[in-house]
Amino acid sequence: MDFKNLITFLQELNKNNNKEWMDSNRKWYHQVRNEFVGWLDELNDNLLRQYDDYYDTPGKKGINRINNNLLYHPNRPIYKDHFGAGLDKRPNTGDFYIEIGMEESMFAGGLWRPDPKRLASIRDAVDYNGEELVDILEKPSFKKAFGGLVEDVKLTRPPKGFSEDHPHIDLLKHKTFAVMAKFDNTLLFQDNFNEKVFGVYKEMLPFRTYLNKAITV
Template sequence: MNFKELLRFLGELQQNNSKEWMDANRKRYQQLRKEFIAWLDDIDRSLAEIDDGYYPTPGKKGINRINNNLMFHPNKPIYKDHFAAGLDKAPGTGDFYVEIGLQGSLFAGGIWRPEPKTLRSIREAIDYDGEEFQKILNKRSFKALFGDLYEDEKLTTAPKGFQKDHPYIDLLRNKSFGVVHRFSNEEVFQPDFKDKLIKVYLEMLPFRRYLNKAITV
């Protein structure tokens, strides 16, 4: 995958964010999309080899649309400034998110703003064995790659059915449970970028497995 050409295209797209410009550059976009899907397919195969529980997700299935959803975000530009995809996308679970874009690139995973039933399941899991979840979050190598949970909206008090002095109240107040590792574009251009992606995936795996077990068992 020629990531430099991908970012060059995205930069020009953001300077000319219109359907007219995209139509004039459609072949260029389609070629880059094809290359990105092929890169995703290679990552998909590699992750399946190292993770027995991996859910195969071909690039065509995992890749996100480049169009912003203007129905819900009418003030956003027509096109995004990144290419992205979700891998390991077993139905009803959180995926492993990959994004390559102008503002840097990132790998992320977890559950973002789940519907109430799913959120309740995660909170009940933390109530039952929050010590296990906290141990995952506090692991030194995990902290080094992700820091803390992704900062998102939180309740100002205890969720319904949980005590304010619950030992894991700070976790229970979250509305999202996700982590992010960011890369500079210079890192993306390096030959060992795939190795770094795999390292992040493996470090994130116990975190994602805990959440997926919480919402599927």
């Protein structure tokens, strides 16, 4: 995967974020996109061989559109400043997300502001077996990789049906259950970058499994 070419494309797109530029550079875009899809296919095939429960997600299925959704975010530029994709993308669950940006990239996973039904299911799981989630989040290697849950919107008071003295009240107040690990793009050019991807996937897997079990069982 020629990450240098991908980053150069994003930098030029960022300076010329309009349909006219994209139309005149459509061949370049498809070259970069196709190579990115091929790299995702390689990751997908390796993960499929390593994990019995992995959900087969070919690159074309996992890659996100480069166009921003202007219907809901009309003030955003036409095109994103990154290439993003989700692997292990079982329908209606949290996937393993990879984003390659111009200067910084990231891995992420979990559920970002899930709908009320799924959020209630997660809270039920925390109420029933919050110790398991705490153990996952407090594992030293997990904390080193991700720090902790993404700090997003949280309730100031306990959610309905829970008291302030609940042993896991801080977790119950979260409305986003996701983790991320940002990294400098110099990592992309290391010979063992793919192995690092697999390592992050493995470290994150118990967290994603906990959440996905909560919203599907």
